Amino acid sequence: MSMAKKNIANNPERTEGQITRRNLLVWLSSVGLFGSAVISIFSNLVFIKPRATYGQPNRFSIGKPDEFPSGTKLALDQQRVCVVRDGDKLCAISTTCTHLGCIVAPSDTGFACPCHGSRFDQDGNVTGGPAPKPLPWYKLTMAPNGELEIDKSTEVPAGTYFNV
């Protein structure tokens, strides 16, 4: 069989550019191999990022709005977020210091970091110390079951309140 193929391949009557059986097969093979190579490279790249990690979930529920009366400034240490309510306006401010990641504590004037003395005002803007950036605000929404949900994967600009 290979002899027969060779004879066809060496046939001088065939002109260049014409699609021979050989060319077609070579083309098909290379598409197949190249395609699978692309897919495997792509899937390997996707695999690098874990689909789930075992930390605290980014979106979590904190309870009904009634549980936070006006004037509340409640820091949830485990979730590293501070829930602030003023009248009907609610917001969630991160309590992770933007300097080196300590947990900042709510103070009379805003927030204060115990590690290197960074200070933030009520809205999380830096008022002193080494912190380079203001504390981020997180998206606060109402889940269908009537509970407030904080989504730490979505930051919102400071001053964006959720109205009860």
Place this chain on the structure above:
Amino acid sequence: MRLALAIASFVILIVHGAVFYDQFFNKWERHQTAYFDQARSMAKTDAERAGLEGRSPRIEQLIVTSFGESRVDRCTTCHIGIDDPRFNQHAQPLRSHPYTEDMGDRLVNGKWERRHKFADFGCTVCHDGQGRGLETVFAHGEDHYWPDPMLGYVTQNWRADFKPKLKGKEYMQANCALCHTDENFKRTPLVAKGRQLFFSTNCYGCHKIEGLSTGALGPDLSEVGKKFKVDYLWESVVEPRANIATSFMPKFNLSDDDVRALVVFLKSRRGVNFSETSLDRYRATLNKENKGKGEAPAVAVPAVAGGQPVTSPAAPPAAIATASLGEKLINDRSCAACHKIGARDGGVAPDLSFEGLIKGDKWLMEHFRDPRSLVSDSIMPSFGFSNPDYLAMTGYLMSLKTPPAFNNPEEFYKNTCARCHGDKGDGHGMIAAYLDPYPRDLTKAGFMNSKTEDRLMKSIREGVAGTSMPAWGRVINDDQIRQVFNYIQTTYVKDPRRPLKERKLPETNPVASSRESIARGEQTFLQRCTGCHGKKADGKGPNSIDILPRPRNLRNAEFLNSISDRRLFESILYGVQGSAMQSWIDYGLTEKDVGDLINYMRSFNKPKQ
């Protein structure tokens, strides 16, 4: 060649594509997309719309650290509408979890509030299943090797005959009871019923559950729910020998409802209790011990039976009430699961159909309280019922005075003796395996013909103390005993009896019992006897397992005290034909040595006061 290469490369491409599709286009993404689409179309207010903004499919997980080892429950990845009341009529997996008052959910201002919030409790703590699973087959625990399939929902490749009975949400009560351990918690009626059955059907007599019972005959069930799935539990209750071939647990023939309650109760025994600390558990066991040593909850006893002594000539109505209460107790407490009473036969323990004839009420009372005080190797558990209950049961048993019919010795043997001694007379009767000492092999002519007729007839007439052989003299007359004996002699022993050699034996022990004599006897015993009779003289020496009949348990006080010195001298000096006991006179033991030995044996078998 090139064609093959082209085909191969295309196959590789297709396989790659399939793997890629399988890995990156998950079912749960479709469920989530469907949920978001429908939720968006349902959203009425801006707030609702804002909540859905930017949501895209991803793995949702709850990490619960409050219950034992921390749990990762990804159930909400598919069941994403679980806490969305708008989806309460939707098809699974998007349907929201039902609200029920049974779970403590409350209706406040027309809106339901959950008592068990999913963020705090997760899912698998109640439902079981595999929290990390992202495919139905794994997440629900349908895989045979997953130990906790979703309770009452998923049956794996279980036995077809009771597979359907293992479905139903009532099975989840077993998991409620992990935290709600109160004895009569309202929301877990099946656990309470199972607990009550555990006592009323006498499971506790043989099985131990920490803090509840102390039985030692059967396996410890303290952690049985952790080790086994419900199908195994069901099978073990219904067919004890299905999983452990050597089990002698009786078949209790319970109704399906009772078995279900027992299975739910057993499934709730996981050894861990999330609601209490180890200190709480320790306190609970202390309290239990102080309350009374594993005493069973008393069955309601009418005042008339309370404290009525059965021995006194009681007024007839009271005696009848006692007996009928006793009958009720004996029926309810599943005595017939082991014993034979009338038509019901458990096939494990002796026939009680005419117990009133062969035993006295004192014996029965004492035997109820502690079976091993009278039959030292009995396997009957001490159930620890209340005294009035025992009195009532004794009263009932004492009323069973109908002797078995005696038409001819053969029939009598088949109806009564064969239960232990076997149809072939070889001692392998139906219940023989549960008796210790083992019933006598009547076909062993060497033994049977080496003993006098008088002695064998006496064993039949008066029974053998400390064993399960009852005194048949109270059931049949001497003439009938003679007939039975002749029947045994001709049918099973077969060899004709020859006159026995007269042996010179002392009637009573000539060696006076003294500390020195006992010490010498112990010395001889340790040198000569322990190989078979064991160091503790309990008949469990290293050679004993190869020997039938088994070496005698010399700590069986009832037995030892019932036999004469003369018989002990005979057995030791001249051996016991047809058994492994040899003639020790041939091995240099003198009458004085044997006297010391007997003093030693008598020293730890003091007669009861």
